[in-house]
Amino acid sequence: MTAAGTGGASLRFGANYTPSRGWFHSWHDLDLDDVRRDLDSIAALGLDHVRVLPLWEVLQPNRTMIRARAVADVVAVVDAAAAAGLDASVDVLQGHLSSYDFLPAWLLSWHRRGLFTDPDVVDAQERLVRALGGALAGHPAFLGLTVGNETNQFAKRRHPDPQPLDPATAGAWLGRLLTAAAGSAPGRMHAHSFDDDVWFVDDSAVTPAHAVGIGDVTTVHSWVFTGVAAHFPPEHPAHDWFARYLLELAAAWGPPGRPTWLQEVGAPVPHLGVDRVAGFAEETLRRAAEHDMLWGVTWWCSHDVDRSLADFPELEYTLGLLDAERRVKPLGRAVAETVAGLRESGLTGAAPAPGAREVLTVPSADGLVRRSDTAPGSPFFAAWLERAVAGAPPRIAVPEGAVAVVEDGPA
Numbered sequence: 001m002t003a004a005g006t007g008g009a010s011l012r013f014g015a016n017y018t019p020s021r022g023w024f025h026s027w028h029d030l031d032l033d034d035v036r037r038d039l040d041s042i043a044a045l046g047l048d049h050v051r052v053l054p055l056w057e058v059l060q061p062n063r064t065m066i067r068a069r070a071v072a073d074v075v076a077v078v079d080a081a082a083a084a085g086l087d088a089s090v091d092v093l094q095g096h097l098s099s100y101d102f103l104p105a106w107l108l109s110w111h112r113r114g115l116f117t118d119p120d121v122v123d124a125q126e127r128l129v130r131a132l133g134g135a136l137a138g139h140p141a142f143l144g145l146t147v148g149n150e151t152n153q154f155a156k157r158r159h160p161d162p163q164p165l166d167p168a169t170a171g172a173w174l175g176r177l178l179t180a181a182a183g184s185a186p187g188r189m190h191a192h193s194f195d196d197d198v199w200f201v202d203d204s205a206v207t208p209a210h211a212v213g214i215g216d217v218t219t220v221h222s223w224v225f226t227g228v229a230a231h232f233p234p235e236h237p238a239h240d241w242f243a244r245y246l247l248e249l250a251a252a253w254g255p256p257g258r259p260t261w262l263q264e265v266g267a268p269v270p271h272l273g274v275d276r277v278a279g280f281a282e283e284t285l286r287r288a289a290e291h292d293m294l295w296g297v298t299w300w301c302s303h304d305v306d307r308s309l310a311d312f313p314e315l316e317y318t319l320g321l322l323d324a325e326r327r328v329k330p331l332g333r334a335v336a337e338t339v340a341g342l343r344e345s346g347l348t349g350a351a352p353a354p355g356a357r358e359v360l361t362v363p364s365a366d367g368l369v370r371r372s373d374t375a376p377g378s379p380f381f382a383a384w385l386e387r388a389v390a391g392a393p394p395r396i397a398v399p400e401g402a403v404a405v406v407e408d409g410p411a
Contacts, residue, residue, distance in 0.1 A: 011289055012296025013339045014049035014086070015042050016264060017077075020303040020324050024097055027058045030073045032080060039084040041326040042302050045336040046343075049087040051263065051298050052077055053149060056094045057104040059132070063124045066131050075135050082141035089189070089298075090136060092129050092181075093148035098305070098316045101154075115154055115163040116173045126180045133184030144188035145181045146263070147174065150221065152194040152206040165205040167406055174206075174214045182216075189295075191215040193263055196226055199249055200375035202407040208371075209403065212254030217295055220246045221264040222284075225315065227376035229271040238376065239272065240283035241388050245381070247291040249374060252362065252396035259295040262288050266300035267331055268315040278334035285338045287393070299335055358394040360384055364402045371404050 019026040020041075021034045042050060052074065059070045074090060081088040094102055107113060113121055129145065136142040155165035174192050181190040197204040198211050212218050222243035232238040243265050250260050265284060267277035281299075288297055304320035305312050321332035328336075363373045363380060374380050387394050 011294060011342065012048055012087075012298075013285075013342075014047045014051065014296065014298045015045075015302040015321060016298055016300045017042065017050040017052055017081075018301040018303050018305070018320065020306070020322070020326055023305055023309055024053060024055055024094075024102075025309075027055045027070070027073065030076070032076055035077055036080050036083070037326065038303060039080050039086060041322055041328075043084040043086055045321060045328070045332055046340055047086070047299075047336075049089065049143060049296070049298070050081055050302070051089045051091065051146070052081070053091045053094050053097060055102045056092070056128075056148070057102050059092075060104055060124065060128050061106075062104075063106045063120065066128055071131060071135050074132060075139070078136060078139055078141055082139070087141045087143050089143040089146060090132065091146045091148055091193075092132055092177075093125060093151065095148035096150055096153055099313050103154075112161075116165050116169055117163075122173065122176065126176060129177050129180040130184040133181050137185040137188075142185070142188060144190045144216070145185065146190070146219070147177050147181070147192040150193055150195045152198060152204065155205050156197065157203070167205050167207055167210070170206045170210055171214070174210055178215045189216045189261075191217050191219050191261065191263070193219045193221060195221050196223070196246065198371075199246065199253075200227065200371050202370055202372050202405050204371070205406065207404045207406060208250075208253035212250065212258060216259075218250045218254055218258055218260045219263040220250055220260055222246050222262060223264070223266065223268070225268050225271045231377040234272050234276055237283075237389050238385055240280055241287060241385060241393070242376070243284050244287040244291060244388070244393060245384060247288060247294060248384075248393070248396045251291070251293055252398045257293070259293050260291065261295045262297040264300045265297065266319045269318045270315050274318075278330050281331055281334045282338045285335065285342065289342050290393075304329075358387060358392060359397050360387075360394045361397045361399060362402075364399045367399070367402050368405045369398065369402050 020038050054074050060066050078088045107115060133145055154163045156162060178190055192215050194206050198206050224239045224242055228238050228242050243262055247260050267280050269277060272280055301319050302321055304323045305317045306324040307317055321335055322328055360383060362369055384394055
C-alpha cells in the first residue's frame with residue numbers, strides 16, 4: 001500500500017474525518033458508536049478512505065508519557081474505518097487544526113522549548129511516531145502516517161508565538177521523523193504536510209525541496225482563501241483551477257514520477273458563496289483528476305463543525321460534505337456524484353503525453369526562484385491560468401538546478 005506506481009492504478013477519493021460530535025475534542029472521550037456512524041456516512045458517499053487526525057496533547061500529555069489508551073483509540077478508529085470499507089491515513093503531531101493549536105502543555109508557557117530544535121523534544125516526537133506507527137503497522141486498512149497538519153505554520157513570523165526554524169533544521173527534523181515512520185511501519189505511504197506558504201512565500205523556512213524530497217508523496221493543501229480570493233471574484237475560474245495549478249507546481253519542483261496527494265481541498269462558503277460550492281467541487285475534482293501523478297484527493301472535510309462550538313472562523317462551520325447531523329449536503333452530493341462519474345469513466349490519472357502540452361518555466365535569476373513570482377496575482381499565475389481556461393493547462397517547469405530563495409523576514 002505504497003505511493004509508488006500511480007500509473008494504471010485507480011485514483012483514491014476520500015475525506016478528512018471531522019467527528020460530528022464534539023469535533024476533534026472528542027478524542028478526549030471517544031465514543032466509538034458515534035465514530036462508526038460517522039464513518040458509515042462517509043462511506044455512503046462512495047469514498048474509499050479517511051484521514052484521521054488525533055490530538056497530540058491527548059496522545060502524549062507529558063514528554064515521557066505516551067498514553068496506551070489514546071494509541072488504542074486511534075487503532076480502534078482505523079478498525080471502524082475498515083469495518084465501513086474505508087482505508088485510513090493517520091496524522092501524528094496534531095498540532096494545528098482549523099485555526100486552533102494543540103501543542104502539549106510541556107511545550108508551552110513556563111515549559112516553552114523548541115518544537116523543531118530541542119533535542120529532548122525531537123526525541124519525544126520520534127518516540128510518538130514510532131509508537132503510533134508500530135501500533136498500526138500490521139493493519140490492513142492503514143495507509144500511512146503524516147507527521148502532522150501544516151507543521152510549518154508554527155514557524156511563521158506572523159504566528160502569535162513563532163518557533164525558530166531554518167531550512168537546514170527543517171530538513172533534519174522532517175527527515176528524522178519520516179525515517180522513524182518508515183522504520184516503524186515499512187511499506188506504507190508516509191508524508192508531511194504544509195500550507196501553500198511553502199510554494200508562494202519567500203521567507204518560508206520549509207521549502208519546495210523539503211516538500212518534494214522527504215517522504216513518499218508530495219502533499220498539497222489547496223485553499224482558495226489563502227491568495228486566490230484576494231485577487232479574483234468568487235465566480236472567476238481561478239478558484240476552480242487552483243488545486244490543479246498547485247499540483248502542477250508541486251510536480252515541477254519534484255523528481256520525475258513522484259506522486260502527489262491533494263490531501264486537503266475544501267469549498268469555503270464565505271469566499272465562494274453558497275450557490276457556488278457544488279460547482280466548485282465538481283470542477284476542482286475533474287481538473288485535479290487529470291493530473292498524471294495524482295495519487296488521490298482527500299476532501300476537507302467530512303462533517304460540519306457543530307455551531308454549538310464557539311469561536312471558529314465562520315468558514316469552518318460549513319466545510320463538511322455532511323452536516324453535524326450526518327445529513328448529506330448539496331456539496332456532499334456534488335462530490336459523491338463527481339467521484340462516481342470519474343470512477344465510471346475509468347480515469348487513472350493519466351494525462352496527455354508530455355509533448356502534448358505547453359510548458360511554462362517559472363521565473364528565475366542566477367539559479368534562484370522567488371516563490372512569490374508564482375503566487376496568485378503574479379504574471380506567471382495569470383499566464384498559466386489563461387491557457388488553462390482556454391482548455392490547455394500547461395505543464396510547469398523549474399529551471400534545472402534552481403532552488404527557492406529563502407529570504408530573511410522582518411525582525
